[in-house]
Amino acid sequence: MSLTIMALAEPNRLHIVELLRDGPRPVGEIADKLRLRQPQVSKHLHVLSKAGLVEKHQSAQQRIYNLRPKPFLELENWLESYRYLWEERFDRLDEYLVKLQKDETKKKGKKHG
Amino acid sequence: MSLTIMALAEPNRLHIVELLRDGPRPVGEIADKLRLRQPQVSKHLHVLSKAGLVEKHQSAQQRIYNLRPKPFLELENWLESYRYLWEERFDRLDEYLVKLQKDETKKKGKKHG
DNA sequence: TAGGAATATTCTTTTACAGGAATATATAGT
DNA sequence: ACTATATATTCCTGTAAAAGAATATTCCTA
Numbered sequence: 001m002s003l004t005i006m007a008l009a010e011p012n013r014l015h016i017v018e019l020l021r022d023g024p025r026p027v028g029e030i031a032d033k034l035r036l037r038q039p040q041v042s043k044h045l046h047v048l049s050k051a052g053l054v055e056k057h058q059s060a061q062q063r064i065y066n067l068r069p070k071p072f073l074e075l076e077n078w079l080e081s082y083r084y085l086w087e088e089r090f091d092r093l094d095e096y097l098v099k100l101q102k103d104e105t106k107k108k109g110k111k112h113g
Numbered sequence: 114m115s116l117t118i119m120a121l122a123e124p125n126r127l128h129i130v131e132l133l134r135d136g137p138r139p140v141g142e143i144a145d146k147l148r149l150r151q152p153q154v155s156k157h158l159h160v161l162s163k164a165g166l167v168e169k170h171q172s173a174q175q176r177i178y179n180l181r182p183k184p185f186l187e188l189e190n191w192l193e194s195y196r197y198l199w200e201e202r203f204d205r206l207d208e209y210l211v212k213l214q215k216d217e218t219k220k221k222g223k224k225h226g
Numbered sequence: 227t228a229g230g231a232a233t234a235t236t237c238t239t240t241t242a243c244a245g246g247a248a249t250a251t252a253t254a255g256t
Numbered sequence: 257a258c259t260a261t262a263t264a265t266t267c268c269t270g271t272a273a274a275a276g277a278a279t280a281t282t283c284c285t286a
Contacts, residue, residue, distance in 0.1 A: 002127060009122030014115060021195060024209040027233055042234055057206060059213055061232040061283050066206045069198035076192050082134060085182035093179045096137040100172055140263055155264050174253045174262040
């Protein structure tokens with residue numbers, strides 16, 4: 001998870017991933033389409049590879065990179081634990097503020113009594 | 114999207130977000146639980162705030178931070194465009210390799226004829 | 227096996243950004 | 257007004273990591 005997010009946080013790497021969403025691509029084509037230098041693309045792909053986001057297949061001199069599902073699936077699972085944020089009817093903030101209010105009332109009561 | 118991911122990519126910020134998943138928290142409590150210094154927490158919260166991931170509410174001297182749904186929802190939507198990765202029956206890689214194979218065959222044919 | 231094409235690696239330089247320390251600001255209570 | 261508490265801001269420094277440049281490696285073809 002953390003590795004996945006860190007790999008995706010670099011803008012050019014995110015672009016590469018978004019390009020690969022449309023299908024597998026050799027390094028040179030990625031460099032062309034994104035107007036990056038080949039060595040930087042290779043380096044970014046290396047990082048993405050370490051994070052398990054892409055895999056490499058060889059075809060003559062070319063290296064074809066394509067996305068791997070696992071980290072995306074994991075990201076999706078992680079996100080699920082935040083789904084309550086837009087699905088819950090009432091905010092937890094309200095809850096919290098009401099709780100604070102109550103605690104405050106208690107304190108004052110104690111002091112006086 | 115890009116902003117969201119970049120904000121989440123810093124480990125301590127991710128921890129903060131995961132802590133806030135359980136409910137709103139004042140700065141000091143975040144610092145305590147994550148064993149971070151207060152100024153760093155404030156700074157991280159500032160970044161998270163700029164990315165729209167958190168909002169701040171005031172209660173006496175305390176500032177209560179809590180998660181905002183929007184960026185999570187957007188992340189979820191973004192992820193949806195990758196869902197084919199684990200839902201599709203056949204790999205796009207196979208497709209691509211077969212295509213390469215065909216192109217190669219064509220080339221050789223041309224040369225000879 | 228020489229040469230060319232595609233990609234990877236290495237080394238250096240540059241830059242963004244996280245942390246540390248000190249200080250400033252805001253709010254409440256006395 | 258003064259003090260304490262909670263948080264924010266500023267300035268400085270160190271460092272990780274991205275880009276640039278040059279070179280190495282791998283593989284195919286003639």
